[in-house]
Amino acid sequence: MSHLITTPNIADADTFYASLLAAHRGLTEAESHALNARLVLVLANHIGDRKVLELALALARDGAQTVQPAG
Amino acid sequence: MPYDYKPFDYVPPPGLRGPEPRQRVAIVGAGPIGLAMAIELANHGVAAVVLDDNNVVSVGSRAICWSKRALEILDRLGVGAACVQKGVTWKVGRTFHREAEVFNFDLLPEDGHKMPAFVNLQQYWVEEYLVERAQALGIDLRWKNRVVGLAQHPDHAVLTVETPDGTYALEADWVVACDGSRSPVRGMLGLDFEGELFEERFLIADIEMEADFPSERRFWFEPAFHNGQSALLHKQPDNIYRIDLQLGWTTDPEVEKQPERIIPRIERVVGHRDFKLDWTSIYTFQCRRLRHFVHDRVIFAGDSAHLVSPFGARGGNSGLQDVDALGWRLAAVVRGEAPVAALAAYDRERCFGADENLLNSSRSTRFMSPAEGVERLFRDAVLHLAGRADFARPMVNSGRLSVPCIYPLHAPDVAGLPDKARPGAVAPDAPLEDGWLLEALAGGFTVLALGQEAPEVPGTRALSPALTETLRKRYLGGAEKALYLIRPDQVVAARWTGATPEEVAEALAAAREGRT
Numbered sequence A: 001m002s003h004l005i006t007t008p009n010i011a012d013a014d015t016f017y018a019s020l021l022a023a024h025r026g027l028t029e030a031e032s033h034a035l036n037a038r039l040v041l042v043l044a045n046h047i048g049d050r051k052v053l054e055l056a057l058a059l060a061r062d063g064a065q066t067v068q069p070a071g
Numbered sequence B: 001m002p003y004d005y006k007p008f009d010y011v012p013p014p015g016l017r018g019p020e021p022r023q024r025v026a027i028v029g030a031g032p033i034g035l036a037m038a039i040e041l042a043n044h045g046v047a048a049v050v051l052d053d054n055n056v057v058s059v060g061s062r063a064i065c066w067s068k069r070a071l072e073i074l075d076r077l078g079v080g081a082a083c084v085q086k087g088v089t090w091k092v093g094r095t096f097h098r099e100a101e102v103f104n105f106d107l108l109p110e111d112g113h114k115m116p117a118f119v120n121l122q123q124y125w126v127e128e129y130l131v132e133r134a135q136a137l138g139i140d141l142r143w144k145n146r147v148v149g150l151a152q153h154p155d156h157a158v159l160t161v162e163t164p165d166g167t168y169a170l171e172a173d174w175v176v177a178c179d180g181s182r183s184p185v186r187g188m189l190g191l192d193f194e195g196e197l198f199e200e201r202f203l204i205a206d207i208e209m210e211a212d213f214p215s216e217r218r219f220w221f222e223p224a225f226h227n228g229q230s231a232l233l234h235k236q237p238d239n240i241y242r243i244d245l246q247l248g249w250t251t252d253p254e255v256e257k258q259p260e261r262i263i264p265r266i267e268r269v270v271g272h273r274d275f276k277l278d279w280t281s282i283y284t285f286q287c288r289r290l291r292h293f294v295h296d297r298v299i300f301a302g303d304s305a306h307l308v309s310p311f312g313a314r315g316g317n318s319g320l321q322d323v324d325a326l327g328w329r330l331a332a333v334v335r336g337e338a339p340v341a342a343l344a345a346y347d348r349e350r351c352f353g354a355d356e357n358l359l360n361s362s363r364s365t366r367f368m369s370p371a372e373g374v375e376r377l378f379r380d381a382v383l384h385l386a387g388r389a390d391f392a393r394p395m396v397n398s399g400r401l402s403v404p405c406i407y408p409l410h411a412p413d414v415a416g417l418p419d420k421a422r423p424g425a426v427a428p429d430a431p432l433e434d435g436w437l438l439e440a441l442a443g444g445f446t447v448l449a450l451g452q453e454a455p456e457v458p459g460t461r462a463l464s465p466a467l468t469e470t471l472r473k474r475y476l477g478g479a480e481k482a483l484y485l486i487r488p489d490q491v492v493a494a495r496w497t498g499a500t501p502e503e504v505a506e507a508l509a510a511a512r513e514g515r516t
């Protein structure tokens, strides 16, 4: 059955988070956006399962319009 | 009740009247680290003189959170019980985003440890206990003795010391610089910190008020009461509460430190004006260290060697771990039982420990104070998701609280024994029939034999406690028996299922000489 993992699943998440920020270092905002887009596509392809991808989209979309703009 | 600062007596030092005999060790600075260092050395049979430019304990409480490991070290120094008794014990931290709790942690989920995960206690109390202990041990504490000069020689150093009655010279085989973050000794050697400065300012306020907040650490991201920034609330003894408020880099510290600015800010946090300001300060974040902590005859420990942002409680706690790693080694060198080269192991281990602290502190700082752009984008995304998905909760980073690092030792080890007790780790505590394992491990090198007789190895003490469930779990795992060599700082030096006296002796020599 298709199922989106929402419990912690990354060993040493702090290090992953630091790598994520490091990947963006030195990029302009537009370049960062582009990197994020590519990253989403790469990860989505890795997941593959359409059902899981739909669930991920829904979770990420949830509350999207209530979030205050960054700043 | 505010703390009553009692000045310590200045006594004109003998060096003002004529040359003093050379000291084995002179410690510059009677902060928590210098005091702990002197007591640790005394426990290893080495007398040190402590020079401090001031004559009172820390003005204002800086450090408040003392970690389990720091408490274990303080216990070995003879002040652990006083700290725990006076302090506020806690282990749970709660992190909020706006009004919702998004993450919480329990720092000591298991029983069977003498010391709690954390105790909150104002730094001035800890220093007072340490001063009393040092006095009881007859340690030469010299107040109002300011070090103003230092000259290094091949086998000693000469300090120039300024007192109210004039200046004198003091020779010492070794100088331990525990003179704090602005370390004049660092300057005298022409050394500087390397690392990051963050463009962030925090207001820190200790307030006195009657309240019944639980003994928990509370941290808020973007609370309504503090205009989108971060805030921390933490309980201390004597009805004192610590409040930290993020101010941002564009604020003017001179303006922000005025009580008429501070009081309304605090009022919004606690909801009333029924409190007194006890101590306030404004600080910026630094995550920096010296490249090396040992410079010929001068050794750095504590804030003089490394500086981290406060949100992981890694400053004072890591300084005490410096004392832990240096004390037995320096004492052995002074007594001629170990080569000077053994001190390189102190440098190696504590630079490693400092790096782990710096890494954790800079990550927390980055999360609390993200740069505009993508850092803030991801930070806000994590906070957003944390209310909706479990995986994002542990990514919320309001400080990763101090735990001791595991030194990367090259030492005998056996696969299958518990990971937490591997060489390089602090030996896990456990209850014994009479007292605690860590109490029994204080002093010298110990061979801890479980499920077998301890081999006799000169220079070690044998300890073979009756096996309990806890000892099995923490030291044997699935194994029937094991042999642990444990250093005077209670760090596991090596372990075997069984070993000959020669094998243990070789591991002992390697640890003593700093070859692991």
Ligand SMILES: Cc1cc2nc3c(=O)[nH]c(=O)nc-3n(C[C@H](O)[C@H](O)[C@H](O)COP(=O)(O)OP(=O)(O)OC[C@H]3O[C@@H](n4cnc5c(N)ncnc54)[C@H](O)[C@@H]3O)c2cc1C
Pocket: B028, B029, B030, B031, B032, B033, B034, B051, B052, B053, B054, B058, B062, B063, B064, B065, B066, B123, B145, B146, B147, B148, B178, B179, B180, B181, B183, B184, B185, B204, B283, B301, B302, B303, B304, B310, B313, B314, B315, B316, B317, B318, B319
């Ligand atoms: C706001 C804040 C909160 C903190 N919270 C925590 C916490 O919760 N937990 C934690 O573990 N740490 C915390 N810290 C860090 C902690 O306060 C420091 O790490 C600790 O004080 C370091 O001790 P030290 O002995 O190395 O230096 P210090 O305490 O700075 O002592 C240095 C001593 O050297 C003396 N001295 C200086 N120059 C000379 C000289 N030329 N001659 C003679 N003497 C000299 C000074 O008078 C002083 O007594 C916090 C720090 C701050 C600022």
